[in-house]
Structure formats: structure tokens, C-alpha cells
Amino acid sequence: MPLDKTFELVELKNISKQFPGVLALNNVSMDFRKGEVHVLLGENGAGKSTLVKIIAGVYTKDKGEMLLEGSPVDFKRIRDAQEAGIAIIHQELNLLPERSIAQNIFVGKEPEKKGLPGIIDKKKMISDSAELLQRLGVDLNPNTQVKKLSIAQQQMVEVVKALSRNIKLLIMDEPTSSLTKKEIDKLFEIIRKLKSDGIGIIYISHRMDEIQRIGDRVSIMRDGEYIDTVDAKTMNMDEVITKMVGRKIEQLYSRRYNAPGKLVLQTNGLCGLRFRNVSISVHAGEVVALSGLIGAGRSELAKALFGYDPIEAGSYTLFGEKVTRATPKESTRRGMAFLPEDRKAEGLILQMPIKNNIVSASLKKVFPNFLLNNAKETRIGEHYRREMRIATPNVDKIVQELSGGNQQKVVISKWLASESKFIIFDEPTRGIDIGAKAEIYQLIDRLAGEGSAILMISSELGEVVGISDRVYVMREGEVVAELKRDKLSQEELVSWAVRGAAKND
Amino acid sequence: MIKLFSPKKRLPVPGIVWGIIFLIIFFSIIRPAKFPTLYNALLILRHSSVLIVASIGMTMLILVSQIDLSVGSVMSLAGVITAVCAESGMPLGVSLALSILVGMLIGVVNGTMVAVFRFDYWISTFATMGIAAGLALVVANGQTITVRSDFFNWLGNGKVLGIDFLILLVAVLVAGMLFVLGKTRFGYNIYSIGGSAETARLSGIDVTKNRMFVFIGSGFFSAVAGLMLAAMGSSASPIAGADYSFDAIAAVIIGGTSFDGGKGGLAGTVLGAVLLRILTLGLNLMGIPPTWQKAIIGVVIVAIIVNDVLGERRRKTNESRRVYSNV
Ligand SMILES: Nc1ncnc2c1ncn2[C@@H]1O[C@H](COP(=O)(O)OP(=O)(O)OP(=O)(O)O)[C@@H](O)[C@H]1O
Ligand SMILES: [Mg+2]
Numbered sequence: 001m002p003l004d005k006t007f008e009l010v011e012l013k014n015i016s017k018q019f020p021g022v023l024a025l026n027n028v029s030m031d032f033r034k035g036e037v038h039v040l041l042g043e044n045g046a047g048k049s050t051l052v053k054i055i056a057g058v059y060t061k062d063k064g065e066m067l068l069e070g071s072p073v074d075f076k077r078i079r080d081a082q083e084a085g086i087a088i089i090h091q092e093l094n095l096l097p098e099r100s101i102a103q104n105i106f107v108g109k110e111p112e113k114k115g116l117p118g119i120i121d122k123k124k125m126i127s128d129s130a131e132l133l134q135r136l137g138v139d140l141n142p143n144t145q146v147k148k149l150s151i152a153q154q155q156m157v158e159v160v161k162a163l164s165r166n167i168k169l170l171i172m173d174e175p176t177s178s179l180t181k182k183e184i185d186k187l188f189e190i191i192r193k194l195k196s197d198g199i200g201i202i203y204i205s206h207r208m209d210e211i212q213r214i215g216d217r218v219s220i221m222r223d224g225e226y227i228d229t230v231d232a233k234t235m236n237m238d239e240v241i242t243k244m245v246g247r248k249i250e251q252l253y254s255r256r257y258n259a260p261g262k263l264v265l266q267t268n269g270l271c272g273l274r275f276r277n278v279s280i281s282v283h284a285g286e287v288v289a290l291s292g293l294i295g296a297g298r299s300e301l302a303k304a305l306f307g308y309d310p311i312e313a314g315s316y317t318l319f320g321e322k323v324t325r326a327t328p329k330e331s332t333r334r335g336m337a338f339l340p341e342d343r344k345a346e347g348l349i350l351q352m353p354i355k356n357n358i359v360s361a362s363l364k365k366v367f368p369n370f371l372l373n374n375a376k377e378t379r380i381g382e383h384y385r386r387e388m389r390i391a392t393p394n395v396d397k398i399v400q401e402l403s404g405g406n407q408q409k410v411v412i413s414k415w416l417a418s419e420s421k422f423i424i425f426d427e428p429t430r431g432i433d434i435g436a437k438a439e440i441y442q443l444i445d446r447l448a449g450e451g452s453a454i455l456m457i458s459s460e461l462g463e464v465v466g467i468s469d470r471v472y473v474m475r476e477g478e479v480v481a482e483l484k485r486d487k488l489s490q491e492e493l494v495s496w497a498v499r500g501a502a503k504n505d
Numbered sequence: 506m507i508k509l510f511s512p513k514k515r516l517p518v519p520g521i522v523w524g525i526i527f528l529i530i531f532f533s534i535i536r537p538a539k540f541p542t543l544y545n546a547l548l549i550l551r552h553s554s555v556l557i558v559a560s561i562g563m564t565m566l567i568l569v570s571q572i573d574l575s576v577g578s579v580m581s582l583a584g585v586i587t588a589v590c591a592e593s594g595m596p597l598g599v600s601l602a603l604s605i606l607v608g609m610l611i612g613v614v615n616g617t618m619v620a621v622f623r624f625d626y627w628i629s630t631f632a633t634m635g636i637a638a639g640l641a642l643v644v645a646n647g648q649t650i651t652v653r654s655d656f657f658n659w660l661g662n663g664k665v666l667g668i669d670f671l672i673l674l675v676a677v678l679v680a681g682m683l684f685v686l687g688k689t690r691f692g693y694n695i696y697s698i699g700g701s702a703e704t705a706r707l708s709g710i711d712v713t714k715n716r717m718f719v720f721i722g723s724g725f726f727s728a729v730a731g732l733m734l735a736a737m738g739s740s741a742s743p744i745a746g747a748d749y750s751f752d753a754i755a756a757v758i759i760g761g762t763s764f765d766g767g768k769g770g771l772a773g774t775v776l777g778a779v780l781l782r783i784l785t786l787g788l789n790l791m792g793i794p795p796t797w798q799k800a801i802i803g804v805v806i807v808a809i810i811v812n813d814v815l816g817e818r819r820r821k822t823n824e825s826r827r828v829y830s831n832v
Binding site for chain 1: 688689690691693694696697700701703704705706707708709710767768
């Protein structure tokens with residue numbers, strides 16, 4: 001592709017970055033242009049976040065050069081990058097829950113009163129926030145405390161926050177992983193508008209369907225190295241995926257359906273925080289999906305089953321045992337495992353090594369007689385590192401230092417290690433690369449084949465249709481439909497999930 | 506359309522105000538002759554004022570999830586430095602300035618250890634607590650020193666337009682710091698760092714520098730509080746401030762600033778300090794020995810924390826319900 005220099009925004013030359021034990025970036029060269037959406041693709045741990053953090057001044061590069069509009073820059077502090085017009089929306093939410101939306105939008109760059117340095121002009125801050133929110137079509141009151149917002153709304157606040165300065169480059173690290181369809185549409189609308197204003201955008205996502213919808217060029221990274229750049233509109237998806245994971249993915253969804261076995265879970269008129277009157281069943285060897293919009297009460301149901309949230313009415317039977325009050329400890333004993341949606345807060349001890357996290361739900365195995373069996377702990381850890389392809393030199397690494405997707409793999413390993421017979425997966429593939437997705441589907445299939453009962457919450461319609469035996473659709477806290485495999489289609493799911501939702505809008 | 510500024514803005518009466526009212530009524534019933542007097546009201550205010558100043562720094566620190574254990578010993582040290590210097594003929598103003606400078610210096614030491622080198626704040630400020638306490642004993646030669654300066658005495662006991670100078674001073678300091686915390690970039694940064702140091706850092710805020718300032722501020726206010734305490738009695742004891750670190754932490758927590766960081770503020774601390782002093786005086790009047798008073802105050806703190814946690818849980822549950830309707 002010929003490159004007109006006037007469109008050049010950022011050019012990276014031979015960037016390298018070493019973390020203890022990991023060469024996160026190895027001689028990466030890339031260029032980003034004004035007015036383009038440049039998608040970064042790569043497996044978990046490929047170095048995408050590291051690369052954009054270097055561009056945004058969060059990390060300093062070890063080697064290499066960065067040019068901004070043709071002139072070399074070397075950001076030593078985040079502030080330098082901000083002042084040069086670079087904004088980043090990180091993979092994880094970075095908000096102050098106790099503070100208002102306005103305060104979050106302007107954190108660190110609050111407007112000052114004229115002639116009074118250091119004194120904040122709160123009125124201006126609020127009116128500017130209101131204007132920004134309105135301009136971007138986000139219907140929120142700037143005085144609302146951020147902790148009162150849903151995750152999706154918080155993500156939109158992050159977007160507004162990034163756009164509250166004059167920027168030349170906007171970096172988005174998996175912005176859509178917790179957005180609903182409505183907000184994704186809004187975000188894409190904003191992105192198109194930014195593009196037409198000549199702003200460059202770097203966009204990281206594991207959702208392949210988004211690439212062609214929003215991307216202009218796609219760059220692929222693997223193991224810290226730059227592989228290739230292709231045109232988003234004309235690219236061949238299979239080729240791109242092969243480049244990304246370094247092998248061919250024959251089949252994303254693999255499922256050998258077996259005849260369902262004994263009844264494992266049966267709920268009877270279960271009510272809780274955000275769901276009512278739920279009666280569902282799951283049999284051994286079955287994969288049952290809970291479909292619906294984010295906020296339909298699916299995660300709350302799962303949490304109540306496991307015992308994180310209270311059951312307010314009704315009961316359930318698990319392996320023939322009647323349960324009216326669940327606690328996580330009791331549930332684990334009964335053979336239930338729960339892979340929560342918010343892995344950081346609910347599934348991992350970030351400061352501990354990988355292997356400790358992996359065995360943390362099956363401590364009996366490593367403490368056979370009150371003494372830690374260290375070798376066994378490492379063996380189990382290593383087993384799942386290979387099986388789940390966790391990108392790490394060894395299992396002694398602190399979980400915090402893993403890439404986002406690899407942290408997810410650790411939580412999954414933790415519950416697999418517990419060898420439970422009833423497993424709830426809440427959004428099992430969120431933020432996970434396509435290669436690992438295929439592996440997780442295979443794994444779920446294997447577990448079902450071995451007679452485990454699986455309840456999966458998923459907002460990705462493709463995987464719901466691709467691997468489930470049966471689907472319950474939830475809407476506003478109630479189960480509104482039960483669909484068998486032969487009746488499954490994405491259209492059918494969507495129409496059940498949103499029916500009647502329009503009038504609430 | 507955007508819905509701006511919801512008109513319904515109820516000002517909730519914070520639980521602590523009820524606590525204060527309850528204590529006043531309680532002690533007035535138990536000790537009707539002794540407790541509800543104007544004299545006692547003034548006494549409480551005067552004693553609260555020292556604690557309030559000592560707690561200003563602690564409020565900022567706890568807001569950014571840190572603690573300074575050296576507050577009490579810095580108070581003692583500041584008092585004895587001024588006393589010794591003034592008694593050896595140095596002008597009072599210079600002695601006062603010197604004390605405050607030493608206080609801020611200890612703040613710099615704390616800040617360097619905690620903010621710059623990332624040592625644990627418990628250990629670091631525990632160390633400076635010991636150093637300052639030791640220095641205070643050395644400087645005072647282990648004795649209480651009387652200050653024979655009329656002006657110093659006036660600072661502690663004089664009145665301006667019929668109001669204690671000390672109380673006016675505290676009012677000015679508190680008003681100033683309320684402004685700093687609520688309206689300035691520094692104050693905003695403190696709340697941001699407290700909410701999440703990582704978020705603050707990623708937003709371009711210099712976390713180290715701001716934490717450093719907070720520790721220096723703590724040293725400054727500790728020294729001022731120590732001088733106030735000395736001025737009230739026209740004398741400085743090398744252990745005068747001994748209980749103040751504990752009391753300041755208590756005032757901040759009772760006042761609703763939480764260790765979670767980024768939550769609470771100075772107004773609550775002022776009320777917390779007043780509540781604590783009402784409690785102390787009331788317990789004194791009931792003849793309960795100081796040793797027991799500590800235990801009782803401890804129980805009060807636990808009760809408040811338990812109440813906070815339970816309240817927070819209720820709120821969370823209600824919130825998750827509330828969101829339901831407008832998904
Ligand atoms: N702060 C850190 N300390 C040590 N190692 C790190 C750190 N941050 C990242 N790494 C390592 O660098 C490599 C690249 O991580 P990075 O976060 O850039 O991956 P990614 O491409 O963003 O993956 P994902 O899709 O999972 O978010 C990983 O092996 C990770 O373990
Ligand atoms: Mg990443």
C-alpha cells in the first residue's frame with residue numbers, strides 16, 4: 001500500500017520490551033494513520049496491551065523509536081503522552097467508584113477557575129461533562145456516582161473520559177467486552193465520527209465479527225512479534241486467524257452431542273436479586289446455555305445457585321439434594337463449580353502465583369495430610385498451563401503479571417482442577433483469543449462427554465448456538481423461552497431476548 | 506434529552522450527629538448536675554480543637570489509604586522544642602517556626618520512606634514515632650518544661666472578641682483545609698488517589714508527589730497541634746501527645762472516612778473529634794478510669810465500623826435491585 005506521509009500519525013520502529021522472564025515485544029514496527037481504525041489482533045499474551053501502553057507512555061520501551069506525526073517522541077510519563085494528544089481506554093476499567101461521572105471524566109485534568117491556578121471550576125467541569133455526554137449521545141447525569149452505574153455504562157464513561165481532551169490518537173483495548181449491542185452500536189457510531197474528524201484509532205478486540213464492521217487495516221501480532229498487516233475489507237478471515245495463532249483452526253465449535261443422563265440440577269420457582277420464578281433443569285452430559293441481554297438476571301441467578309447471593313424464595317435440587325440456602329463452601333462440597341463473570345474480583349488472588357490459584361478450589365488434593373504437597377501443586381499447575389496454553393514461562397509467576405486473557409485461563413483451570421460434576425461458566429470466553437476459545441469449547445465438550453452437567457451463561461450468540469444442547473432465554477429476570485438444539489438460531493435468540501424490550505426503552 | 510441535576514437533593518443527617526446528640530442526652534441524664542454546663546461545653550470545644558488539628562493530616566492520609574503513627578510524638582516534640590528554645594532566650598516566633606519546621610521534616614522523612622521508596626507505612630511511621638518520641642525526651646531532658654511567656658500563654662488561653670483564640674485558629678485551619686480538599690487540584694488529587702492509586706496514576710496524576718505532600722502536611726498539623734496543647738498549659742511535656750495518634754485515627758474513622766480510601770472527609774473528622782471528646786469528658790465525669798476509657802472508645806469504633814459495613818451491604822443489595830428496573 002502506498003503511504004501518503006501526510007496521513008501518517010504514529011510510526012513505531014523496532015520496539016522491544018522485556019519483562020522479567022518474558023520478551024513481551026520483540027522488534028515491532030508498525031504505523032498508524034490519521035482517520036483510520038487500525039485493529040490489533042493477537043492471541044492472549046501476544047503483546048497487544050504492552051504495545052499500546054508504550055505508545056501511551058504507561059510503559060517505557062527498552063529499545064526502538066516512536067514517531068508522532070513525523071517527529072521522534074520519547075514519553076517518560078503518562079502525562080507527556082496525554083499532552084501530545086494520545087488517549088487510551090485500558091482493558092480493565094479505571095474509574096473511581098465513589099466519585100461522580102464528571103469527576104471521573106476530568107480526573108487529573110480538572111478545569112481551573114480563570115486567574116486562580118490550582119482551584120477547580122466545578123461548574124465548568126459539570127457543564128462540560130454534560131455537553132460531552134450529550135454530544136456523544138450518552139444519556140447519563142454527570143453528577144451520578146460511578147458506582148451506581150452498570151458495567152456497560154461505566155465503560156461508556158471511560159470512552160467519554162478519553163474524548164474529553166483534544167486528541168489525535170485514541171487507543172481502545174477491548175472496549176466492547178462488557179457492552180451490550182445497543183452500546184456497541186453507539187460506540188461504533190462515535191468511532192466513525194472520530195474517524196471523519198481525522199483522529200486515528202487503535203482498536204484491540206477478540207471479537208472477530210467487529211473487525212470487518214469497524215476496521216480499516218488489521219495488524220497481527222504473535223508472541224511479541226509483528227506478523228503482518230492486511231486490509232480489513234478484503235482480508236481472508238481464515239488466513240488471518242492462522243497467522244494469529246500460528247496453526248490452523250479446523251473448527252471453532254466442536255460438540256459431540258450425547259444423550260442426556262440423570263437429572264443434575266432442577267430449580268423450583270427460584271427468586272433472588274434480579275430474577276424471579278426461575279425453573280430450569282440441567283442433566284448430566286448436557287450443555288445448557290442461559291441466553292439474554294446483559295442485565296437480564298443470568299449472572300445473578302448463577303451467583304444465587306452457587307451461594308454468593310441469597311436465594312429469596314424457591315429452592316433447587318442438586319444431585320438429589322434439596323437446597324434452600326446455598327453457601328460457596330457447601331456448593332463446592334456438593335460438586336458445583338462456578339466460573340464467575342468478574343474474574344478479577346471473584347475468581348483470582350492476583351498477588352499469588354499461578355499454581356496456587358489453580359489449586360485453590362481443590363486444596364484437599366495438595367494438602368493430603370495437612371502438609372502442602374509442593375510437587376503435586378506444581379504438577380497440577382503445569383498440567384493446566386499446557387492444557388490451557390497459558391502464556392507464561394512457569395507457574396510460579398504472579399497472576400497479576402499475566403495478560404488479561406491469560407488471567408482468565410487461570411480461573412478456568414482452577415475450576416477444572418476441582419473436578420466438579422456441575423459447572424457454571426459465566427461468559428467463559430470473554431476476552432479470550434480465538435485459538436483458546438476453540439480449546440475451551442473442546443474442553444466443555446469433553447467435560448460433557450465425561451458426564452458433567454454444564455450451565456453456560458453467554459452473550460456471544462455464536463457460541464450459544466454452536467455448543468449448547470438446550471437454551472433458556474432470560475429477559476428482565478424471567479425465563480421467557482426454552483429452545484432445543486434443533487430450534488436454535490441467532491435470530492431466534494435475539495428475538496426472544498429483546499421482545500417487549502422496546503417499549504421499556 | 507439529558508436530565509441534568511435532579512432537583513431532589515436531600516441532605517441526610519449523618520449518623521455521627523445522632524451519635525453526638527445521643528451522648529449529650531445520655532451524659533446529661535446520668536450526670537445532670539455536672540455534665541450540661543457552659544463550662545463543660547467550652548472545655549469540650551477547647552480539647553476538641555487540639556484533636557481536630559491533629560486529625561487534619563490523618564484525614565488526608567487515610568483518604569489516600571495511609572496512616573501516620575508519628576502524629577502524637579511529633580506533637581510532643583514540637584511542644585518541647587518551642588519550650589526549650591523560648592526558655593533559652595530565642596524569640597518565641599522563631600521557636601514556633603522551628604518546631605513546625607521539625608514537624609514538616611519528619612513528614613518529609615515519612616513521605617520519602619512511604620511514598621518514594623514504597624516501604625510499608627506502618628513500619629515507617631512506627632519508626633519515626635519512636636525517633637520523635639525519643640528526641641522529645643532528649644530535648645526536654647525527660648522533664649516537663651514551663652514556658653514563661655505571656656504571649657505563648659495568650660495563644661493557648663487568650664480570647665479575641667470573647668472567643669477563644671484557639672477555637673478561632675481551628676476554625677480558620679479547618680475552613681482552609683475544607684477549601685483545599687473540596688475545591689483545589691490538590692484536594693481532587695487526594696480523592697482520586699484514594700479512590701484508586703492505579704487509576705490516578707494512569708490519569709497522569711503524580712501519586713508519589715501528592716502522597717509526599719500529604720505526609721508533610723501531617724507533620725505540619727501535628728506540630729501545630731502540639732504547640733496548641735503546650736500553649737494551653739503554658740508548659741510542654743515530652744509525652745504530652747502520647748495518646749493523640751490513636752485518638753486522631755479514631756476521630757477520622759468515627760467521622761466516616763474509610764480505609765477503603767477516597768471516601769469521607771474533614772467535616773466528618775471534626776464531628777468525630779468532638780464526639781470523642783464528649784465521650785472522654787462524660788466518662789471522666791462518671792468516674793471511669795482512663796484505662797477503661799480506651800477500651801470503651803475501641804468498642805465505639807468497632808460498633809461504627811460494623812454499622813458502616815452493614816449499611817454498605819444493604820445499600821449494595823438495594824442498588825442491584827434498583828438497577829433492575831432500568832436495564
Ligand atoms: N507488568 C508486567 N509484568 C510482567 N510481565 C508482564 C507484565 N505485563 C505483561 N506481561 C507479560 O507480557 C506478555 C504480553 O502481555 P500483554 O498484556 O501485552 O498481552 P495481550 O496481547 O494484551 O493479551 P490479552 O489479549 O490477553 O490482553 C505476557 O506474557 C504477559 O505475561
Ligand atoms: Mg491485553
